[in-house]
Amino acid sequence: AQSVTQLDSQVPVFEEAPVELRCNYSSSVSVYLFWYVQYPNQGLQLLLKYLSGSTLVKGINGFEAEFNKSQTSFHLRKPSVHISDTAEYFCAVGFAGGTSYGKLTFGQGTILTVHP
């Protein structure tokens, strides 16, 4: 079984500041890793994914994440945030042995609030 822990439930930052949202996972098998963003009363939008290869993954809207297998982490970063980045962010893992990335285990979410 897999589990995901997002270490911060809320992260307040000022506009144009850098931000890091932390995610740790636990799994006895190889996993795929994802970050999704959710705006109020909306579904989930994929920001980025790690399947294999380079451990630094770049996504949409200037976000990037680094897979660290030894620390079982997949932290999300952005060098300069905008007001429009205010949303809830979810880290998720999927079983790498499967043939679909759709069945996922999610963390509890981190609410990012960007202040002017």
Add this chain to the structure above:
Amino acid sequence: DTGVSQDPRHKITKRGQNVTFRCDPISEHNRLYWYRQTLGQGPEFLTYFQNEAQLEKSRLLSDRFSAERPKGSFSTLEIQRTEQGDSAMYLCASSFREKNTEAFFGQGTRLTVV
């Protein structure tokens, strides 16, 4: 490609009533997933289909819940004898197995049981 569509977006029902939600996946996607998201939590997997076959069900899916995908296209999720604890956002997602793409989510159906 209009994305994953869910209907209705919002549903308010009285405790004990039955409700049914619909999900239309992206047209060429053969896998369809249902998730439930309660306030302050991440989505939790409920069940998934490959074409019309229901391949896996979570323990969260009690016997009051039933999901179908009769022709391998749209899917329905029915909750019988709703309880206040069923209040949540129900999310549908789809993916294309052969291309091993990630799942694309719909905007969800928010259920409130009063």
